[in-house]
Amino acid sequence: MFKLIKQFTSFVAMVAMLFAFTTETMAAKKSKTLKNTQKKGFVRCGVSQGLPGFSNADASGNWTGVDVDVCRAVAAAVLGDANKVKFTPLSAKERFTALTSGEIDVLSRNTTWTLSRDADIGLTFVGVNFYDGQGFMVRKSSGITSTSQFKDGISACTNIGTTTELNMRDFFNSKGISYEPVAFEKADEVVAAYDAGRCDTYTTDKSGLAAQRTKMSNPDEHIVLPETISKEPLGPVVRQGDSVWEDIVRWSLNTMIEAEEYGITSANADSMKTSDNPAIKRLVGAEGELGAAFGLDNEWSLRIIKQVGNYGESYKRNIADPGILPDRGPNELWTKGGILYVPPAR
């Protein structure tokens, strides 16, 4: 009798363990970051300290910009509300440490995707939301219209902790020009120093130059030179080691771009549910089970499009309309002559 009870209990224990194991694998599929985010009720997002068009806070503390919209898309997908985002302004120097140490979960701060960053320091780049390149800004009155007019002894203001510092050295070395690098920690300080005449040229990503130009005391006095000296694919970054979270952020961004491709906007997203095109129906959650793979419901992509809009809307609202970069250039869809091309959502 006693033996039977013992056998029975061990059997129950085994079944319980098996059950526990299976539920554990189901839960493990839901990533730790996703679980924490849902528990907290907001997405922790690292942004810049103020770069118009990309991530900039207005007087009442509302963040806007294309980088901000990526975080809002993630919040819409994961939490159902694009406003449930906690933004952390970070300097270029702080950003990766903030991400790897777990202070933020998504870094969407005009960050260049490079090999060493992707492979070496525990980060994963999930995609590109802005194709950029480094350029130079000079005063119009200097008469310089091309980088070939740069002469020995030129002083160049820039930020520390960016790829800019390295590109600048490569550029001046290859041209054989001696230069004086003046590197500040914050972008505002760079602008102030350049504006005051400390430097002859200000160098950073061209989108950054266009955005910072709007902050100068007299924007019309400055021009951005036509040459682009580097490739700067900017995109959101997540911590290495949480592939589900990585996929959520990647496909939140991809959804925005693909929505533009199929002409789905925040205004017409609901009516698209009855579209004839299965690709569109999948994107607005009327067909397929795309959300299940991330542990999300099926309307996640619809929420992104409805609440944040597609990539084109975001670009127009944040970059084109304020007059920062009205021409989309390479950031146009591949179907319209740009290089914005994302894998299909199916």
Added chain:
Amino acid sequence: MKFRILAYLFFFIGIADLFTKIFYGNIFSDLTEDYYEIANPILVFTPVLFFSIGGIFLKESKVSLTLENFGTSRIKYYSPQFICLTIVVLIFLFFTFNAQINMENRGIDFGFDFLSQEASFDMQFSLMDYDGQDPYWWAYVVALLNTLLVAVLGIIFCTIIGVIVGIARLSPNFLIRNTAAWYVEFFRNIPLLLQIFFWYYAALRALPLPQDASPLFGVTYLTIKGYYMPAFIWNNLNIFTYSVLAAIISIIFIRYYAIKLRDTEGKQLPVFYISIAILIILPALTFLIGGVSLDFEIPVLKQLSATSFIYDGGIAVPPELIALTLALSLYTATFVAECVRAGIQGISKGQKEAAASLGLTPNQVLKLVIMPQALRIIIPPTTNQYLNLTKNSSLAAAIAYPDLVLVFAGTALMQTGRAIEIVSITMLTYLSISLAIAALMNWYNKLIEIKEK
């Protein structure tokens, strides 16, 4: 005695261990791949362990005396120390384990091998030759020298200003006394970072562009892009150096002779004026007969574009260095001034009156009676101010002066992503600089304090 030898043996093992770890890495890492991960945090701290065992033995060599004196038992004596040590070791282990697990989860490597990689960024200003092709450790050395430069300049200027203002605060002249008081109250009560910004953005920005600058002292130019000075080009510099050395040595001899003369015959020699004369005449002679000569490389205005000019040649002091030195020395000088005032006021009035009644001039009273005693009160708090200045120099990062924090804990950290390694190196460096300054000042304090027989 036995214990003492054992203690030194352990200290030696600890040092040897530390150096092998630094230069050859952990020698067990290849042998025990699996076991290594668990044992590594413990192995990392073996030098600490050896040092603590050595410390215990050193203590043990003195313990019998303590036991006798305080009449306590061995267990009572050791248990608090043992508990303390255990807690410290456990805390260390906890943080190391934690950091290791987190870094492993996130795929971050730990190690100092990045120091030999190419830095590939340029620096605006350096005392030694530096180029982006140099490794990170050289960038570290160059940045450290920049930090030391601004610290040394700041300490020199804040001492000069501080002593003058401190004495001026006690001046019988109403205007001088109150100007000094206002200066102290004003600069002491504004945050340093704000002052640095002020000197950089407001004061230096008010300077002219290079093309508009009018010469200062004939051949130097103070412009928004920096202070341009002529560079000296020496011919036969070594002869000149020897002459200066000879002058200094002869001054030391004259000083000894003057003291002897004063003690034996009661005669006073004007040592100060003689010293100055020797210091000028000896080097000047080398110009006349030693073949030493001096060429100047005068900065020349050079056009870069329609509106942008720089001065070429000579020495250029970047405006960041000027602003930082100004802000640091003006700010710290207020504290030094208060230390000096406290020191002088700490000497009783009777001393001054007694000295005056002996017929000493006010200058002599200050130099021979007040200052030597006041220094004993002044030095310890002033040491703290020097340390503060050195640590505050890390605010340089705000205005693009390439110091240790901006270059090493900024750019290098960003480019390599080695946050833990670089931040701990930087912290250790500031700690070492501070301790070195404190040691130097303590030594000086020992030199001037009352020698009790």
